Amino acid sequence: MKEVVKTIASYASFLPFILGLLLFQRAEKSIRYLTVLLGIACITELTSKALAIRGISNLFLFHIYPVAEFFLFTLIYRPHFRTARARNTLSGTAIGFLIFTLVNTVFFQPLHEFNTYGRSLESLLLSVISVTYLMTEINNMESVTKREQPMFWINTAVLMYFPLNLVFFFMSNFLWTHFSREFNNFLWDIHALLSLIQYLIFTIAIYTNWKSRKSPVLS
Amino acid sequence: MEEQEITGFILMSMGGMLILALGLIFLSRVSKTQLIRQFREKEHQKEQYQHQLLEAAIDTQERERARIAAELHDHIGSNLQALKLFLHQLNMGDRERIERESTRLLEHTIQDVKNLSHELMPASLTDLGLQDSLYTFCSRLHSSGKVRCTYTCEGKDRLEPSTELALYRMVQELTSNTLQHARADSISIRLSIDKPSFSLIYKDNGIGLPKDLPEHSQGLGLKNIESRCQLIGAQWQYPKDELNQGFKIILSRKTEAHDTYKL
Incomplete structure (x- = not known):
């Protein structure tokens, strides 16, 4: 069962990516950027697996x-x-995050180490951005009903994934060096589950965008 | 640290973040739904109010038309009818008497037409301006003996024709209300103009408005006043007198942002 979930989670980004590609022409800007992001996620996943099979570090x-x-x-x-x-x-x-990642890679966590600082900072920043977006959206009278607004789903996916993984990303190097492989695999399985949920919600976001563009916007 | 403790710590932090995230999403959804509902209710009330104002304006227009029709029929029409009869009798009876009566009748008819024309659109408003027109209006009202009327005016600027006409009509409406409903014997009108701003304060010593008058008044006349104020970008207030006697209204405009003719 665990292996099934893990395998599905590995390729979970493909479903929303393919859906996003099919509906790319009629998608709004946010969904197009999301599709590009999912494409990069798919490429990263495939590359990571190919390197792992050949025994090359993919960190x-x-x-x-x-x-x-x-x-x-x-x-x-x-x-x-x-x-x-x-x-x-x-x-x-x-821009600041790019500079931070460069500095971190050069001086603190080289390419053969897991990028805990960068990933944690990214999780923290995206958590703040998604909460800020949620607060500003409350007063936006131009929004259509929540279910039909793709950004609601994108933001939900971000809010469900990044805050929850914040502590885990920060501690992952420490856990890898101080605890057993089985234990680490268990924690990464939980991460895989959260990842799967995230990609499923992205799929809903792309679908609702397609649906709202197909029919008149309800208010 | 043992694996169990680490697991517990990580799972608890994930659980806490999950509860926080779900709570935020739920709260924002509820707040948003409530805000949207309030916004729509407000929009609906605004629409209803505009509809009422429009109804009031149309109703007033129809009443005015009916009044003019009655005036034309009862006075001017019947005068002309009588004149026609006199002219038929020219060859039959006392020519001199018939000519005298016909001339008298014609003079009355001309005067009636002039009066009606003046009521519809006072010539002095276009030629001399609001200040002088209101002075004439108040003088006539005072001379009629129905009510004492005092009028003070500051500023010689002319406002836009639409604004002057709207203010004149509002004063007509207010005095009509006073004469018909207020049981007052005194009216005071104070006009102050500093273009494009103006202030018009109307007061009477009658029975005043009902104490429980809502923010948007119920009467047709006052609705018309509100409607006209909106058109010329003016505000209206019903300040309460210290002794709570009589009726007072302040019509004012402080900026030049709302003049529809400038658009």
Whole structure:
């Protein structure tokens, strides 16, 4: 059962990615950026598996992927923050995160180590962004009903994944060096489950966007 | 640290974050739904109010038309009818008497037409402006003996024709209300103009408005006033007199943002 869940979770990004590709032409901007993000996730997953099969370390991918992921999430969220100040802060944060990752890789956690600092910081920043988005959306009278708004689902996926994994990412290097392989695998299985939930919610986001563009927007 | 403790710590932190995330999503959804419901209720009330104002404006227009029709029929029409009869009798009876009567009748008819025309659109409003028109209006009212009318005016600026007409009509409406319902014997009108701002304070010493008058008044006349105020970008207030006697209304405009003719 665990292996089944793990395998499904490994390829869970493919379903929303394929759906996003099929509906790309009619999708709104946020969904298009999400599709690109999912594409990068799929490529990263395949590369990671190919390297693992050949016995080559794939940890360097987790220095590159968070930067791309964070950058694309800022592109997804940016149009939905109304003030120029908020949008510029988001852009500045993306640049800041890139610089941080470079410094971290060069001086603190090289490519053969798991990027715990970068991943944790990314989780923290995205948690803050998603909560901020939630608070600003409350007063937005132009929104359609929640179920039909793709950003609601994207934000839910972010809120369900990143805050929950924050502590785990931060401690992962320590856990790997101080505890058994079985124990670490158990924790990564939980991560795989959360990842699966995240990608399923992304699938709902892409589907609702397609549905709302197909029929008139309800208010 | 043992594996169990670490597991417990990580699972608890994940669980806590999950509860927090679900709580935030639920709270935001509930708040949003409530806000949207309140917003829609407010919009609906606004729509209803606008509908009432429109109904009031149409109703007033129809009443005015009916009044003009009655005036034309009862006075001017019947005068002309009588004149026609006199002219038929020119060759039959006392020519001099018939000419005298016909001339008198014609003079009355001309005067009736002038009065009606003045009521519909006072010539002095276009030619001399609001200040002088209101002075004339108040003088006539005072001379009629129905009510004492005092009028004070500050500022010589002319406002836009639409604004002057709207203010004139509002004063007509207010005095009509006073004469018909207020049982007052004194009216005071104070006008102050500093273009584009103005302030018009109307007061009478009658029975005043009902104590439980809601924010949006119920009467047709006052609804018309509110409607006209909206059109010229003015605000209206019903301040309570210290002794709670009589009726007082302040019509004012402080900026030039709402003049529809400028658009």
